[in-house]
Amino acid sequence: MNLLRTLARACARHVPLALPATLAALAALLAAPLMTDPAGAADAQPRAVSPRGALLPDEAAVVRLFEETAPSVAYITTETVQRNALGGAEVSQGAGSGFVWDSAGHVVTNYHVIDGARRVFVQLDAGKPIEAEPVGGAPEYDLAVIRLKTLPRGLRPVPLGSSRDLRIGQxxxxxxxxxxxxxxxxxxxxxxxxxxxxxxxxxxxxxxxxxxxxxxxxxxxxxxxxxxxxxxxxxxxxxxxxxxxxxxxxxxxxxxxxxxxxxxxxxGHAPLPGIGVTPVRPDLVARAGITGVVLAEVGRGTPAAQAGLVAMNRRTGDLGDVITAVNGRAVESLSDFVVELERAGVDTQVELTVKRGERERRVRVRVIDLRE
CATH class of the missing domain: 2.40.10.10 (Trypsin-like serine proteases)
Structure with a gap:
């Protein structure tokens, strides 16, 4: 209370006597003890944590799946040189994902992730980025393989399953x-x-x-x-x-x-199914109102030539053969045709429905790898 009396005397010397109420209020404020929250907040402690108990079986399974797989998932970064508007070169960076394919350090990713990159880096789990080199790419499937230049310890491939028996709702x-x-x-x-x-x-x-x-x-x-x-x-x-x-x-x-x-x-490349023909550009075929694949050229000695397919005559403008179906499935465009060849696969026989003028016929053709 000595401090309070001292403050009161000081106020009395410097504050006009006309303000006794103010002085009284000040004295009361100073004399009041430091008030705590009525509920005792000043004495509050962290609440006790309720025991969680074991994870539900489904939760535990997902946690285990992530912990076992995540170390094999790659964070891929790329450096690509691009030309700017002034004709100079600029280095741009890209990013994507990938995963360990085998213990030799091969990593699978999308082709578009590394397309045009001059340098590629792979980071696994919490490790440092490792430079990788391209092994092969297949833009037709949007798949690419790169290989780690330095193999870290404990490299684990992601287990491989099958997509053949998948069901909607899984x-x-x-x-x-x-x-x-x-x-x-x-x-x-x-x-x-x-x-x-x-x-x-x-x-x-x-x-x-x-x-x-x-x-x-x-x-x-x-x-x-x-x-x-x-x-x-x-x-x-x-x-x-x-x-x-x-x-x-x-x-x-x-x-x-x-x-x-x-x-x-x-x-370094993937098989490219084909029969040895060069099709007319799809936009030109569509513009002409033609349904199917129009043949611009038929390569000599190819399965298409052996099956008797005839390309359009550039001099006369005659269409020649137009492919309208593969194995009974309608082909309305070049994309449809490619899909059916992919479905059949290399080293298989397919039945083509071919139209020349008003005459329609069916021929069998072997599917080959155009890259070999």
Missing amino acids: TVYAIGNPFGLQRTLTKGLVSALDRELPTANFREVVGVIQTDAAINPGNSGGPLLDSAGRLIGVNSAIRSASGSSSGIGFAIPADLVNRVVPALISK
Whole structure:
């Protein structure tokens, strides 16, 4: 209370006597003890945590799936040289996802993730980025393989599953690096099967998996897993007006991946099914109101030539043979034709429905690898 008396005397010397009420209020304020919250907040302690108990079986399974797979999912960054408006060179960076294919350090990703890159780096789990070199690419399937220049210890391939026996409604999981956010897990369903995904050179990937698991820019090239943690697809694209996930994502099926990737590793390229013809540009065919594949050229000694197919006559303008179906499935465009050859595969026989003028016939043709 000595402090209070001192303050009161000081106020009395400097404050006019006309303010006794003010002085009284000040003295009362100073004399009042430091008040605490009526509920005793000053003495509050952190609340006790309620025991969680064991995770539900489904939760534990997903946690285990992520912990076992995430270390094998790659965060891929690229450096690409581009020309600017002034004619100078600029280095731009890109990012995507991938996954470990084998213990030799091969990593699978989308072709568009590394297309045109001068340098590629791979980061696994929490490790440092490792430079990688391209091994092979297949723009027709949007798949590519790169190889780590330095092999880290404990490299684990993602277990391989099958896409052949997938069913709509199955639970699936995507792991990747959307927007650069590493090791992101999303969950969804198989929304549809046997979709077609346009890629390059009028080609389409067939048997594509549609999922509502969130897939965003940066997820490209990452694995799509089933509930057993097996690879069933490679996340490749989304369909969205905004460029972000809208519940429609697409993945290249694992059975196709398992055919293409070994070829990329051993040969640097994937088989390109064909019969030895050069088609007329689809836009010109559509403009002319023609349905089917018009043949601009038929290569000598090719299966198409052996089957008696005839190309259009450039001098007279006669169409020659127009392919309208493959194995009984209608072919309305070049994309349809390519899809059917992909479906059949290399070293198989297909039956073509061919129209020349008003005459229609069926011929059998062998499908070959155009790259050999």
